[in-house]
Amino acid sequence: MTPTTAGGPAAAPPPASPSPGTTPLSEWTSFTGDRRSAPGGSEVPLLDPATGARWGTAWQDPAAVDRAVAAARGALRSPSWAGLPQHARADLLYRLGDVLAAHGDELAALETRANGKPLTATRGEVAALVRWYRYFAAVAETLEDRSRALSATASAVIREEPLGVVAALTPFNGALSLGSWKLAPALAAGNTVVLKPPPQAPASSVRLAELALEAGFPPGVVTTVIGGAAEARRLTEHPDVAMVTFTGSTAVARVLGALAAARMKRFVCEAGGKSAHLVFADGDLDAAVTAARQGAFSAAGQTCVAGSRLLVEESVYDEFLARFAASVEGLRVGDPRDPGTHVGPLASAAALERVESYVAGAVRDGARVLTGGQRPDNDGGFWYRPTVLAGVRADMAVCREEIFGPVATVQSFSGEDEAVALANSLEYGLAAGLWTRDASRAHRVASRLEAGVVWVNTYRLLHWSVPFGGHKQSGLGRENGVEAVREFLQTKSVVTEHGTPADPFAH
Numbered sequence: 001m002t003p004t005t006a007g008g009p010a011a012a013p014p015p016a017s018p019s020p021g022t023t024p025l026s027e028w029t030s031f032t033g034d035r036r037s038a039p040g041g042s043e044v045p046l047l048d049p050a051t052g053a054r055w056g057t058a059w060q061d062p063a064a065v066d067r068a069v070a071a072a073r074g075a076l077r078s079p080s081w082a083g084l085p086q087h088a089r090a091d092l093l094y095r096l097g098d099v100l101a102a103h104g105d106e107l108a109a110l111e112t113r114a115n116g117k118p119l120t121a122t123r124g125e126v127a128a129l130v131r132w133y134r135y136f137a138a139v140a141e142t143l144e145d146r147s148r149a150l151s152a153t154a155s156a157v158i159r160e161e162p163l164g165v166v167a168a169l170t171p172f173n174g175a176l177s178l179g180s181w182k183l184a185p186a187l188a189a190g191n192t193v194v195l196k197p198p199p200q201a202p203a204s205s206v207r208l209a210e211l212a213l214e215a216g217f218p219p220g221v222v223t224t225v226i227g228g229a230a231e232a233r234r235l236t237e238h239p240d241v242a243m244v245t246f247t248g249s250t251a252v253a254r255v256l257g258a259l260a261a262a263r264m265k266r267f268v269c270e271a272g273g274k275s276a277h278l279v280f281a282d283g284d285l286d287a288a289v290t291a292a293r294q295g296a297f298s299a300a301g302q303t304c305v306a307g308s309r310l311l312v313e314e315s316v317y318d319e320f321l322a323r324f325a326a327s328v329e330g331l332r333v334g335d336p337r338d339p340g341t342h343v344g345p346l347a348s349a350a351a352l353e354r355v356e357s358y359v360a361g362a363v364r365d366g367a368r369v370l371t372g373g374q375r376p377d378n379d380g381g382f383w384y385r386p387t388v389l390a391g392v393r394a395d396m397a398v399c400r401e402e403i404f405g406p407v408a409t410v411q412s413f414s415g416e417d418e419a420v421a422l423a424n425s426l427e428y429g430l431a432a433g434l435w436t437r438d439a440s441r442a443h444r445v446a447s448r449l450e451a452g453v454v455w456v457n458t459y460r461l462l463h464w465s466v467p468f469g470g471h472k473q474s475g476l477g478r479e480n481g482v483e484a485v486r487e488f489l490q491t492k493s494v495v496t497e498h499g500t501p502a503d504p505f506a507h
Helices: 063-077 086-102 102-116 121-140 175-188 203-215 228-239 249-263 285-301 314-331 348-363 414-424 439-448 481-488
Strands: 026-028 042-047 054-060 146-149 154-162 164-169 192-196 222-223 241-245 268-269 276-279 309-313 368-371 387-390 406-414 430-435 453-456 489-497
Touching: 026 203, 054 222, 063 164, 063 192, 063 228, 086 102, 086 121, 086 175, 086 203, 102 121, 102 175, 102 203, 121 175, 121 481, 146 175, 164 175, 164 276, 175 192, 175 203, 175 241, 192 203, 192 228, 203 439, 203 481, 228 241, 228 249, 249 268, 268 309, 268 430, 276 285, 285 314, 285 406, 285 430, 309 414, 309 481, 314 368, 314 387, 314 406, 314 489, 348 368, 348 387, 348 406, 406 414, 414 439, 430 439
Parallel strands: 026 054, 164 192, 164 241, 192 222, 241 268, 276 309, 276 430, 309 406, 387 406, 430 453
Antiparallel strands: 042 054, 146 154, 154 489, 368 387
16 A cells, blocks of 8 residues: 555555465464474464455464473473573573564564554564563562571571463564563563464564574573464463463453462453543643654554543644644555555454444444544555544543544543543553643642553653553553563562571470
């Protein structure tokens, strides 16, 4: 699809991928231990979101779960991993970051082909991951036992030990980046990890396990299982899996969390979101428009922190709405491999149908489409124009449910109390943003917003050292920062008596 403005003329699709009859399909199987598995199980077609053409095959083999967990369990007990001093684990993490950087173009291309994100974005994601691995390498160096004197002759050592085998379940929209958010701290803590990307987007995770081996990690420390709901359930219930960390919808998080809780397993999840983005009249409207556009339409809105629920103070509502809609009109929608593209396709036909259904329902309920609201006129792929809806009400599905597509709603509010009430009115609490030049208001409103991260006069600023996670139904636990490593550790107290133990029954 040739780049075009969101509201401009229809564009032709990019050249179709070679047909299976002329070019062999790329095959992807689970990576268990030190090699890829042989093809087996269910065959899953891999489709290019930009064209709808098939480019590969993933093999979803339930038997791979037990093989991967067995390899991870064996590596956990092996002296080549369990016996490594912390600085050696740190060296491996540092090296893995460098290896990923060396393969950056390959990995970015695999992610773009899987989820339709512009190649400029996926290249940026891979480049940033180097800092994630380096940060957690540094954290690994700092982990240490603590000692406490209990009496003149007794002392305790408080140890932080790895949990064991960790199952890391990742989504289609960021299997490599979000998988690394889990993998880096889990390895820093000394665990072994089974990655489970979705069958529609397995390639970058398979390569991640292979590159971990290339970086020097012992076989089995990082494995990858290609699978869907059945494999996620099997990993969660597996007796040799000590912890499950999941990124995905709230509905699935509830199911997996219940399974983990029934087995007394550690469960960390980053679940759904419907983030509010507040614009007060005293905010910088130019900057707010730019940030709102980026926050709502990055990755075609297929991000958990999408700031798709814009709340704007009444006195600047009309001005903001006009400027925002015009800004969105200027987004270039096109082939994700074109460096001039801002917004690529949705990841699947099902995602496209879901977005269309939400917009159609909103229009039936009285919402106005200011821009977008339809597919571009092309012959292939899963395309939908960036869409801005006004005239919405707080009870509409588009304002309450996670759409996971390029749709932003704009509502007005009359003051701080109403703004906060609207922002906090949903079950979600992943992220929020606010714009104001009043420092007191910024602190006051940020403290009242029920969200795991609040951005003030910016949006989507994510950093390896800053904890990230949800409140309410948007998740449990935290990723990133030192706090993330603590999720992958368990505490053991070793109490020693250095003298003669007292006999409580002596008389």
